[in-house]
Amino acid sequence: MSTVIQETYQPLTEETAILLAKERNLFSENSTLSCTEIGDGNLNLVFHIKDQDGKGIIIKQALPYAKVVGESWPLTLKRATIEAEALKLFKKHAPDFVPDVYYTNEVLAITIMEDLSHLTISRKGLIDGNEYPLLASHLGTYLANTTFFTSEFGVDKGQKKELVGKFINPELCKITEDLIFSDPYFDAETNDFEPQLTSTVEKLWKDTELKLQVALLRKSFLTEAEALLHGDLHTGSLFVSKEETKVIDPEFAYFGPVGFDIGQVIANLLFQAIAFEEKSDSIYSQVRTFWNVYQNQFSILWEHDNLEPFARIDGFLSSTLQKYFQDAVGFAGCELIRRTIGLAHVADLDGLPDEKERIAAKEKSLALGRELILKRNEFTSIEELVTFLQTKKYE
Amino acid sequence: MSTVIQETYQPLTEETAILLAKERNLFSENSTLSCTEIGDGNLNLVFHIKDQDGKGIIIKQALPYAKVVGESWPLTLKRATIEAEALKLFKKHAPDFVPDVYYTNEVLAITIMEDLSHLTISRKGLIDGNEYPLLASHLGTYLANTTFFTSEFGVDKGQKKELVGKFINPELCKITEDLIFSDPYFDAETNDFEPQLTSTVEKLWKDTELKLQVALLRKSFLTEAEALLHGDLHTGSLFVSKEETKVIDPEFAYFGPVGFDIGQVIANLLFQAIAFEEKSDSIYSQVRTFWNVYQNQFSILWEHDNLEPFARIDGFLSSTLQKYFQDAVGFAGCELIRRTIGLAHVADLDGLPDEKERIAAKEKSLALGRELILKRNEFTSIEELVTFLQTKKYE
Numbered sequence: 001m002s003t004v005i006q007e008t009y010q011p012l013t014e015e016t017a018i019l020l021a022k023e024r025n026l027f028s029e030n031s032t033l034s035c036t037e038i039g040d041g042n043l044n045l046v047f048h049i050k051d052q053d054g055k056g057i058i059i060k061q062a063l064p065y066a067k068v069v070g071e072s073w074p075l076t077l078k079r080a081t082i083e084a085e086a087l088k089l090f091k092k093h094a095p096d097f098v099p100d101v102y103y104t105n106e107v108l109a110i111t112i113m114e115d116l117s118h119l120t121i122s123r124k125g126l127i128d129g130n131e132y133p134l135l136a137s138h139l140g141t142y143l144a145n146t147t148f149f150t151s152e153f154g155v156d157k158g159q160k161k162e163l164v165g166k167f168i169n170p171e172l173c174k175i176t177e178d179l180i181f182s183d184p185y186f187d188a189e190t191n192d193f194e195p196q197l198t199s200t201v202e203k204l205w206k207d208t209e210l211k212l213q214v215a216l217l218r219k220s221f222l223t224e225a226e227a228l229l230h231g232d233l234h235t236g237s238l239f240v241s242k243e244e245t246k247v248i249d250p251e252f253a254y255f256g257p258v259g260f261d262i263g264q265v266i267a268n269l270l271f272q273a274i275a276f277e278e279k280s281d282s283i284y285s286q287v288r289t290f291w292n293v294y295q296n297q298f299s300i301l302w303e304h305d306n307l308e309p310f311a312r313i314d315g316f317l318s319s320t321l322q323k324y325f326q327d328a329v330g331f332a333g334c335e336l337i338r339r340t341i342g343l344a345h346v347a348d349l350d351g352l353p354d355e356k357e358r359i360a361a362k363e364k365s366l367a368l369g370r371e372l373i374l375k376r377n378e379f380t381s382i383e384e385l386v387t388f389l390q391t392k393k394y395e
Numbered sequence: 396m397s398t399v400i401q402e403t404y405q406p407l408t409e410e411t412a413i414l415l416a417k418e419r420n421l422f423s424e425n426s427t428l429s430c431t432e433i434g435d436g437n438l439n440l441v442f443h444i445k446d447q448d449g450k451g452i453i454i455k456q457a458l459p460y461a462k463v464v465g466e467s468w469p470l471t472l473k474r475a476t477i478e479a480e481a482l483k484l485f486k487k488h489a490p491d492f493v494p495d496v497y498y499t500n501e502v503l504a505i506t507i508m509e510d511l512s513h514l515t516i517s518r519k520g521l522i523d524g525n526e527y528p529l530l531a532s533h534l535g536t537y538l539a540n541t542t543f544f545t546s547e548f549g550v551d552k553g554q555k556k557e558l559v560g561k562f563i564n565p566e567l568c569k570i571t572e573d574l575i576f577s578d579p580y581f582d583a584e585t586n587d588f589e590p591q592l593t594s595t596v597e598k599l600w601k602d603t604e605l606k607l608q609v610a611l612l613r614k615s616f617l618t619e620a621e622a623l624l625h626g627d628l629h630t631g632s633l634f635v636s637k638e639e640t641k642v643i644d645p646e647f648a649y650f651g652p653v654g655f656d657i658g659q660v661i662a663n664l665l666f667q668a669i670a671f672e673e674k675s676d677s678i679y680s681q682v683r684t685f686w687n688v689y690q691n692q693f694s695i696l697w698e699h700d701n702l703e704p705f706a707r708i709d710g711f712l713s714s715t716l717q718k719y720f721q722d723a724v725g726f727a728g729c730e731l732i733r734r735t736i737g738l739a740h741v742a743d744l745d746g747l748p749d750e751k752e753r754i755a756a757k758e759k760s761l762a763l764g765r766e767l768i769l770k771r772n773e774f775t776s777i778e779e780l781v782t783f784l785q786t787k788k789y790e
Contacts, residue, residue, distance in 0.1 A: 224618055
């Protein structure tokens, strides 16, 4: 009889995590297993279990609260189910770019999955100066596949509606709604910015033109169920090497506007260009590759697998892609702003040791974010965006 | 013990309908009840039960299939639950314009509700030449209240998401997707048009410019969960008198783009102007009143009850209303077209006895529908739309 899988939730320890791995027969019988808890402890426990040969697995367990800036927010464990279901669905549509899931258990709120410890979190790798020549193209393919096959273009509409219901994710969406689409634009308690930015931030709070456009992007995030999104697709959600890219942590998954995921990717690449000016051409080129691969792969799927009766109508594919792109530019702008003055920062900017340089980078991030939001509907191609970025070196 | 309320579905008869009314104590103990089945038998049974004093109730029961053009489509009974839940929610937000619900039973797929037999179905009343001076204003208020209080502007976002899940309605939405947003634009079996229209219809099937815009409206219908819609708000879903308006039959209810309901109302008013040219000024004035009341009431609710952090940002209310309006103009165009050449027609046009006049009216409906779809984003006010309609008398 199972000793670990109980009928009520309890947090695992390193010891019970090993017992669970044995019970699930994930290692050969005589293995000697070791376990380390490697999570950051904010939202989840993450256990890394290895045998004597270094073969490993990951057990991720949701905690029933979120520790953020010392405060404790209660969070339901349902997010573990959403994450597990999203991983399985994304794996189905983009098998090369998603870890294997070996076992899930709703009561314990756990997912046992592939050990990716031979890879690096891409934000860290990029900050350390590593290059990932396939990252942009992998992400373009991953996103084209997952967004196409969860939109009405690629999945039966009845099935899509069932999925929409299954992935209703109010708690995690609320975090995004508040921390991305609201708090940074008001004098909210969650905001966190360096005092040198105060005058810029106060100006932003009064910027009605900007706030109207953020309100419209927020409305899109709240109402447009285009496809199943990852929902938190920044460079900290990617395990990478020069050859591999694996997208992890889709606990924010829900049906939303496709441009949101695309925009998160673009913004989190742009932080590198903002923080390290010498990298900017390389980063812009990655942004270009990412979008071009997305567009190309989405177009191929549209051509071959589109279930919609109007698929062959001239202009429908291009107007769909144009909408995704312009939305993405706007959502990228929101991400640039919220990561600079909101609750959750990025190490790309915060890690710049020189104060003057760091503040200048943050000012750039805010200014660029604002322009992308306001001008998003003027960009009709990736080349226009890249040219715009190149002329905006904010020397 | 109950004799009628069983654990499995069975269609009621006039006899068991009376038994059910007695079991639910909907009449006083010594009443003498009579019952007539008054449904059209396509989708539902409708029993009208009266006592000796003429006091009545309606029992509506969903059938597990839809009879359309002789064919039988299986349909789940879940739509009875959706209809009952929608009636209750609309009643809460627009009490004057929705019938009372006395009892619902999911297993039997029934709703027992207020007897509205003192009122007339508005399509019939309008065709008969009656005037309903409060209809447009009532509908404006009804729709402003129901769409505001089921959008994120008027209901807590977590609660809205729960409602979105509850009102996922794939089967009935599929009917709309096919019959409004697809079949009329292709040589589909369900289409039904008079042979004299053939050349116009064949031209429409090749009209790529139009079809692209219909594809975009269809995408909006499929993806934009702005508010809980009635989903089938034509003049056949309204019981009216000179003083009263009651909106019935929301079995197509789901979360969709607000402009869809608004557009259905506008189009179904316009059929009157198309069929009876002498009425057109009066109808245009009703369209104007309907929208002005909607806009006014929605603005009042926005001012007093808006829960969104950006509610006070200049331009957000007006851009929201403008989007609803332009969507509505496009959706009205779709309704004009599908009711003329698709499966489900309107008596306003089909009932015109003179062939030449009838075909001319149908040609007008198609031409106007096309223009409204193509030009929808050019209309920035109701006055512009009315002026456009007035200059389009198609003499």
